[in-house]
Amino acid sequence: MFRRDLLFGGAALLGAAGLAHLGSAMALHGVQELVVQQATYQLRHQRTAGMVSLSSDAPPPVLYGRQGQEMRFTVRNTLDEYTAMHWHGLRIANAMDGVPYLTQMPIGPDEGFAYAFTPPDAGTYWYHPHCMTMEQMAHGLTGVMVIAEAEDPGFDSEEVINLRDFRLDAADAFLPAFTAGGAARGGTMGNVQTANWRQGPVYDHSAGSLVRLRVVNTDTTRIYKLYLDGGMARIIAWDGHPVSVELPVPRAGAPLLLAPGQRVDLALAMPVEEGRQVGLMADLHSQPPRLMAGLRAVGSGPARNLAELKPLARNPLAQPDLDRAELHEFVFGWTPEGDAPNDGFCGTLGYTFWSINRTAWAGDAASGTAPLAVLERGKSYVLRLRNESPNLHPVHLHGLAFVPIGSNRRSLPPLWTDTMLLLKDEVIDIALVADNPGDWAFHCHVIEHQKTGLTGFLRVT
Ligand code: C2O
Ligand code: CU
Ligand code: CU
DSSP: OOHHHHHHOOTTOOHHHHHHTSOGGGGBTTEEEEEEEEEEEESSSSEEEEEEESSSSSOOOOEEEETTSOEEEEEEEOSSSOBOEEEETOOOOGGGSOOBTTTBOOBOTTOEEEEEEOOSSOEEEEEEESSSHHHHHHTTOOEEEEEEOSSOOOOSEEEEEEEEEEOBOTTSOBOOSOOHHHHHTTOOOOSEEEETTBSSOEEEEETTOEEEEEEEEOOSSOOEEEEEESSEEEEEEETTEEOSSOOOOOBTTBOEEEOTTOEEEEEEEOOSSTTOEEEEEEEOTTSOOEEEEEEEEESOOOOOOGGGSOOOOOOOOOOOOTTTOEEEEEEEEEOOSOOOOOOOSSOOOSOOOEEETTBOOOOSSSSSOOOSEEEOTTOEEEEEEEEOSSSOEEEEESSOOBEEEEESSSOOOOOOBSEEEEOTTOEEEEEEEOOSOEEEEEEESSHHHHTTTOEEEEEEO
């Protein structure tokens, strides 16, 4: 078996089989040890040193779990800086959320932290550090987490695509992860686009088969504009949760915006003709469209039809009561001149450019922060998200899922999510039930914005 099959759960690794194939070192007594470490990898022409992963020579693996079943991870830190691991999109106990100072102390060099949680929802999620976030994510530490449905949804195989950029120089060494000019505006884009740390990998799947394609944008900055070239497809889940409406399949000229933190699951019918390829394409600014990943039909099999798939079972999300919901407004904008951010153990970019409700985040440190709002457990709320800047912000809320109910700029399908992309000058109302107690980080997922002020938290009592 190829290494990528071990790590990425290719065609042979589905559902229970996928769980069984996790390396034995990783499944010690049901506890997987995740060792945060330096890595070297050939992203482009030469090997790039100074990467951060969970092994010395491979991308962070896909972590597999099952809805309603406990997962346990010990995160061990072998770097000479602090870290903390966050499980993006999982509605789990606050103490397991991995946010330094808010939910746990950062994990120091040679220290570990034992995470244990039971994912209530099936779907596509991901994990990344929430301390030294800019450096560690930019250098590679972003991985996908797949939570299988309790009931097999009937695909022949699946493919997980972790999209992200790296910022490399001509010798394939890391460039600085950000520039001040980028952080103050739309973010600093990477210059090497990858899928699963490779440029345009092609994966084989049986001709005529039904493939579940899980696409995750784990980049620190780029809003990917994606579309499919070839194949019959349907969008079946968005940001982890099954969709309840028919969404257009993104095609050339009408791409889908997938912002940092967001995920889309597609059901794909492979071409019946051997050798035919379906491309996951990205529209990149002032460049020809790029093949991010290909799926190639191999062999010959009976042609299956998308209509054979029954809809995914809904996740157990509480419906907000809009008649009784209390409204809270949050304004995302630039900051008045503020203090330099606190410099705790979790890194600072050294600038403050952004704010929520005119308050810049004081920094990932032990002092100087207060909740932006206090929500009463079990009650329904409408949060009005107002973008007062010309830049786009994928606003992410930990620990809770929410649904958009209106925008001043477009009609939004009612897709449950944890990360809402705000366009220029857009105001979006989202609704939720505050059913998970704790202090939940609330921030832009453009990491340069997050780390220069566009962060806060909501307290659910
Ligand atoms: Cu995916 Cu607070 O992050
Ligand atoms: Cu998160
Ligand atoms: Cu932002």
